[in-house]
Amino acid sequence: xxxxxxxxxxxxxxxxxxxxxxxxxxxxxxxxxxxxxxxxxxxxxxxxxxxxxxxxxxxxxxxxxxxxxxxxxxxxxxxxxxxxxxxxxxxxxxxxxxxxxxxxxxxxxxxxxxxxxxxxxxxxxxxxxxxxxxxxxxxxxxxxxxxxxxxxxxxxxxxxxxxxxxxxxxxxxxxxxxxxxxxxxxxxxxxxxxxxxxxxxxxxxxxxxxxxxxxxxxxxxxxxxxxxxxxxxxxxxxxxxxxxxxxxxxxxxxxxxxxxxxxxxxxxxxx
Numbered sequence: 001x002x003x004x005x006x007x008x009x010x011x012x013x014x015x016x017x018x019x020x021x022x023x024x025x026x027x028x029x030x031x032x033x034x035x036x037x038x039x040x041x042x043x044x045x046x047x048x049x050x051x052x053x054x055x056x057x058x059x060x061x062x063x064x065x066x067x068x069x070x071x072x073x074x075x076x077x078x079x080x081x082x083x084x085x086x087x088x089x090x091x092x093x094x095x096x097x098x099x100x101x102x103x104x105x106x107x108x109x110x111x112x113x114x115x116x117x118x119x120x121x122x123x124x125x126x127x128x129x130x131x132x133x134x135x136x137x138x139x140x141x142x143x144x145x146x147x148x149x150x151x152x153x154x155x156x157x158x159x160x161x162x163x164x165x166x167x168x169x170x171x172x173x174x175x176x177x178x179x180x181x182x183x184x185x186x187x188x189x190x191x192x193x194x195x196x197x198x199x200x201x202x203x204x205x206x207x208x209x210x211x212x213x214x215x216x217x218x219x220x221x222x223x224x225x226x227x228x229x230x231x232x233x234x235x236x237x238x239x240x241x242x243x244x245x246x247x248x249x250x251x252x253x254x255x256x257x258x259x260x261x262x263x264x265x266x267x268x269x270x271x
Contacts (some may be wrong), residue, residue, distance in 0.1 A: 015083045016048035022087025028098040051161045082166030090156045096183040097255030101139030103191035105132030111202040112233035113226045142248045155256045163263035179262050190251045198236045
């Protein structure tokens, strides 16, 4: 029976639970304070229970230092901290992928005249420009529709349990640092790609209104420029929204593939 095996291998189950709860506390959507803490812990317990049979059948887990000396040894405490660090790295990387939409909205909020309008983001618990909040919601819906939560547990948790442990994380720390720094670079690149159609058009609109103000100084360009920029931006958002959703889907898929490649390079299997 699996419950009896969990009791016999409680240190291993606690390691899996530490990784799962750390990922849930840092991953997008699930880390929000609007999600009850009881639900987060329950989900982490269920995730650890789901992957426990495969982890218990891998000799690499039971050979970790500290697994045979009791649960409360210093070596085991370091293992717990390391497993929590793996979950934090996974959740943080997924958050970086997710933040490209919010950054794209912030890029053109000022140009369209919404730079001073900020709203409270209940998911990220921060103040976010209005357009950043809008694209953040679009990214959230794309994340749910494209199976982002399932991929987060399949590639972010289950695959990491099969491929990576604390020792291999320490040995392959250079790859982890490169992945995180590359993710930050891709965040701004993806944000610029998503925002470029609107950002470029608003630049041309500002240039056109500037030329009009020079050609006809009697026109109050301050009174007419903001409505024009806002109207053009909303029309462009309506026209390009399907392409934004497609681009966000590709960004999310690319992020999960990067996670998979990291597990292959660093771990590759601990059985």
